[in-house]
Each structure stands twice: as structure tokens, then as C-alpha cells.
Amino acid sequence: MVEARVSMTLIPAATALTDVLGYSIVLVGKFVPTFIQPSMLLQNGLLTESDLSSLNYDLMMNDLSVLRLPWLQLSVEREKLSAMSTLANPAREPVRDFVLSLAELVANPRFTALGINRDTHIPINNLEEYSALLERLIEIVGDEGASQPIDHEIEDFSFPDWGGSLHKPVLRSLAVQSHRDDNTQGMLTVRVEPSTRISPGVYIQTNDHFDANPDTIDREPDQLLDQLSSGWGAATARADRIIGYVKEMLNADR
Amino acid sequence: MQTDSVPAASETAMTERRKIAFEPLSESDASLSSNDSRVLTGAPDTVSALGNRIAILPDPPKAPTSNADTIRGFRRWSRHLRRTEQKPVIQTEERFWLLYKWHGQVLSVDSETFEAELSDPLKPDLTEIATFQKTELSASNIALLRPGATFYWFVGYRDFPNGQRKRESDIWMKRGGRMEQRKYTEELAAVQNIWRSIDWSTSSPAIRRT
Numbered sequence: 001m002v003e004a005r006v007s008m009t010l011i012p013a014a015t016a017l018t019d020v021l022g023y024s025i026v027l028v029g030k031f032v033p034t035f036i037q038p039s040m041l042l043q044n045g046l047l048t049e050s051d052l053s054s055l056n057y058d059l060m061m062n063d064l065s066v067l068r069l070p071w072l073q074l075s076v077e078r079e080k081l082s083a084m085s086t087l088a089n090p091a092r093e094p095v096r097d098f099v100l101s102l103a104e105l106v107a108n109p110r111f112t113a114l115g116i117n118r119d120t121h122i123p124i125n126n127l128e129e130y131s132a133l134l135e136r137l138i139e140i141v142g143d144e145g146a147s148q149p150i151d152h153e154i155e156d157f158s159f160p161d162w163g164g165s166l167h168k169p170v171l172r173s174l175a176v177q178s179h180r181d182d183n184t185q186g187m188l189t190v191r192v193e194p195s196t197r198i199s200p201g202v203y204i205q206t207n208d209h210f211d212a213n214p215d216t217i218d219r220e221p222d223q224l225l226d227q228l229s230s231g232w233g234a235a236t237a238r239a240d241r242i243i244g245y246v247k248e249m250l251n252a253d254r
Numbered sequence: 255m256q257t258d259s260v261p262a263a264s265e266t267a268m269t270e271r272r273k274i275a276f277e278p279l280s281e282s283d284a285s286l287s288s289n290d291s292r293v294l295t296g297a298p299d300t301v302s303a304l305g306n307r308i309a310i311l312p313d314p315p316k317a318p319t320s321n322a323d324t325i326r327g328f329r330r331w332s333r334h335l336r337r338t339e340q341k342p343v344i345q346t347e348e349r350f351w352l353l354y355k356w357h358g359q360v361l362s363v364d365s366e367t368f369e370a371e372l373s374d375p376l377k378p379d380l381t382e383i384a385t386f387q388k389t390e391l392s393a394s395n396i397a398l399l400r401p402g403a404t405f406y407w408f409v410g411y412r413d414f415p416n417g418q419r420k421r422e423s424d425i426w427m428k429r430g431g432r433m434e435q436r437k438y439t440e441e442l443a444a445v446q447n448i449w450r451s452i453d454w455s456t457s458s459p460a461i462r463r464t
Contacts, residue, residue, distance in 0.1 A: 009347050017351040017411055026300035046429055048394035087349040093357075093406050097428055115300020189301070207301045236375075 011198045013123035020197050022119035023092035024084040025099045025228070029111040033065040033076040036102070046101050072098060092118075092236065100228050110221040113186075114228070116208040118239040121195040122247065129250060130194055130202050134174055136249045137192060182234065184227070186210040190242055204246055206239045350422070353410040358425075360403045368399060372407065390425050398427040
């Protein structure tokens with residue numbers, strides 16, 4: 001069973017002081033995973049000497065390097081760099097600063113895609129609120145509405161078996177993608193699922209995805225870094241608005 | 255190309271992958287990414303999959319038979335989840351509950367304190383001036399303290415694995431920003447070009463003085 005192999009702390013919603021937050025930045029391009037040496041990071045001011053005592057490398061290989069700090073988890077593959085905040089320090093700005101500084105050090109940079117991600121786990125009172133949220137989000141509140149008796153057994157499932165290939169299918173998550181309206185290329189994806197961090201809780205992931213402009217990438221190979229510097233405020237505000245909207249939908253049922 | 259950002263193969267193996275089908279979008283839409291099928295996929299290159307560690311949910315209940323409306327399926331599943339709700343376990347990891355944060359810029363530094371301008375990211379029009387004791391900073395952060403330096407001030411509660419909770423105020427001096435040699439050389443050359451391009455003979459006395 002998958003459950004037996006996963007080790008993580010489930011936070012009772014009643015004890016959650018606020019949302020559980022996580023932030024990550026993913027940069028797609030060409031990288032040399034072994035370049036994240038501690039001496040290089042220290043020399044260029046990305047780490048301080050106090051960081052070194054808590055610096056851990058899970059892997060340092062030609063294809064993948066993984067670095068962990070109390071405030072950062074960084075993985076570098078040949079085609080992708082991912083930096084994530086941690087539960088112990090769920091702050092997005094240090095992660096952003098680190099990625100920006102590290103990207104400046106990449107030799108022959110050519111970044112083709114960028115993702116600014118936010119993971120939010122919102123405590124709720126019960127899972128019915130999650131169900132109601134999904135209903136609202138996909139606008140399918142029907143005549144039976146929320147007054148459906150809890151104990152009333154419904155013999156039917158909502159989804160077909162997809163040509164017999166699926167057995168007892170249920171909808172477990174909702175993902176919505178939208179086009180960009182800020183004259184950049186890419187998309188915005190919002191995913192809603194039951195939280196596996198807070199019980200009961202709702203998990204919302206926003207993926208603010210930017211693609212480099214193929215017409216100008218040769219001239220400006222690091223153009224996507226602008227989204228991390230000058231575009232950062234807009235990206236974080238966008239994610240905040242999405243979370244605010246979902247919370248409004250949640251509170252509408254309370 | 256791998257579409258998730260999960261770095262550790264072991265963690266990847268532990269997770270259950272799921273995909274959601276999407277409606278095809280209009281052929282005429284020009285803002286899509288370079289997806290030949292013109293259909294948005296569920297997992298862009300830049301998605302982080304660690305956030306939820308992928309929901310692992312109880313198996314669905316028995317006895318579904320025919321198709322019905324979607325809302326009924328939600329309700330049934332929701333009831334099933336409630337009955338089989340996962341039980342919270344004892345905390346084993348440290349976490350920080352971030353309650354407030356400010357952005358700061360150091361205005362002045364003296365022997366024991368420093369003065370900074372603070373702004374609330376949620377109220378960017380409002381700024382405040384505050385004085386901090388240098389003892390608020392760790393030794394490595396003090397090394398970064400200078401007029402003009404920027405920092406983030408986080409206030410919240412920290413939960414420890416032993417169950418303790420402490421209020422915490424953390425000043426995080428902005429890292430990096432040190433200019434790489436190549437970049438420095440480029441920037442210096444750019445500045446020198448600007449300098450040389452100025453026609454000093456037509457500049458005003460005020461400019462010449464600077």
C-alpha cells in the first residue's frame with residue numbers, strides 16, 4: 001500500500017493557527033547539477049557561514065543534485081532547477097532571492113520556462129465543506145442542493161466507467177487552467193484537492209507558468225528572470241487573489 | 255520531459271500520480287504554450303508536486319453501478335471520506351506559522367541599533383520607520399547589515415517536534431545580490447560607454463560638477 005510508505009505529519013485542523021504554506025520556483029533550461037557547490041554558494045553570497053552548519057546534500061550527481069537547508073530545498077537536474085520553501089520557514093522571498101542569484105551564476109543561461117508556485121493548505125471544519133467547495137467551483141449545484149440528507153444512500157456514482165477502463169471512478173481533484181492576460185506566454189493552473197497536510201483541509205496549488213518568447217529568447221535568453229524580479233509582485237498578488245477567491249467560496253457555505 | 259519538480263526519486267515513487275482531463279481550447283487562441291495538440295495538459299513543466307505530497311485518499315465506497323449526476327458522486331464520496339477520515343498523528347517536524355511579515359530597508363546603522371523603513375506587502379502604500387536592536391540579528395546577518403540593505407521581517411509561532419510552541423521574530427537579511435565578475439565587467443563596460451558618450455562640451459555646469 002502506498003499509504004504505509006509515506007511519512008508525514010498530519011495537522012489537525014483545529015490546531016492549525018493559519019494556512020500551511022509552501023512556495024516553489026521552477027526554472028527550465030540547461031543546468032549542470034554539480035555546480036551548486038557550497039564554496040560557490042558561499043563565495044557568491046547565496047549562503048552565509050551560519051547556513052553551512054545546517055547544509056545537507058541528499059545527492060550530488062551528474063544528473064541530479066539535491067540540497068537542503070532549514071529554509072530551502074533545492075534540486076538541480078540537467079533541464080530543471082526547483083527551489084522550495086520548507087515547513088520550518090515558509091517564506092517565499094528568500095527562495096526567490098536565492099533563485100535569482102543562482103540563475104545569475106548559470107553559465108550560458110537560456111531559460112525556456114518558469115513556474116512560480118504556491119501551495120496552500122486551508123483548515124476546514126469537515127470534508128463536507130470541501131465537497132461543497134468543489135460544487136461551487138464547478139458550478140454544478142443542482143436542485144437537491146446542500147439539503148441532501150447525509151445518511152441518504154445514493155446508489156449511483158457520478159462518473160461513467162470511461163469505456164470500461166476505470167473501476168468505480170470518483171473525482172478527487174479539480175484543476176483549472178487559464179490563459180494569461182499580461183502579455184506574457186504561458187498559463188495559470190489552479191488545482192484543488194483534499195489536503196494531506198491538514199485534516200480536514202483543502203489543498204490549493206497555483207502554478208503561474210511562463211514560457212519564454214521563442215522570437216526573442218536568442219536575444220534575451222534570461223528574459224524569464226524579469227518575472228522573478230519586476231514581475232514578482234504581480235505574480236504573488238495573483239496567487240493571493242486566487243486563494244482569497246477560494247476562501248470566499250469556502251466561507252459562503254459556513 | 256518529466257513534468258513534476260519532485261527531486262528525490264524515492265519520494266516520487268511514493269506518490270500517486272493523477273491527471274485531470276481538460277477541454278480542448280479554441281484553435282484560434284494564440285496565448286497557449288507550445289503544445290502541438292492545442293490541448294492544455296494537466297501538468298506543466300513548472301508544477302511543483304511536493305506541495306500536497308499528492309493526496310492519498312481512502313478507497314471509494316462499494317456498490318456504484320450506473321451513471322448519475324456529478325453532484326451525487328461528490329456527496330457520496332464526501333460522506334465516505336468523513337467516515338474514513340484520516341486520524342492526525344503526533345507532530346514530528348518543526349514548522350513555522352507565519353502570521354505577519356514586512357519588507358524592510360536599512361536607513362542607518364549605529365553601534366547598537368539600526369533604523370529601517372518597513373512596508374507591509376499587503377499595504378504597499380503604507381511605510382513605517384522602526385528601530386531595531388542589532389542583537390535581533392545573528393552574526394552572519396550582522397555582516398550583511400549596512401545602509402541600503404534590504405531584509406524581511408517574519409513574525410509568527412514556531413512549533414517544535416517536542417510539542418513546544420514559541421513566538422518568533424526573525425529578521426532575514428536579503429542574500430545574494432553580489433555581482434558576479436562577468437556581470438560586473440559587463441555592467442562596468444556599459445557604464446563606461448555611457449560615460450564616454452556624454453558630450454561634456456554641451457553639458458551644463460551642474461552636470462560637469464558631478
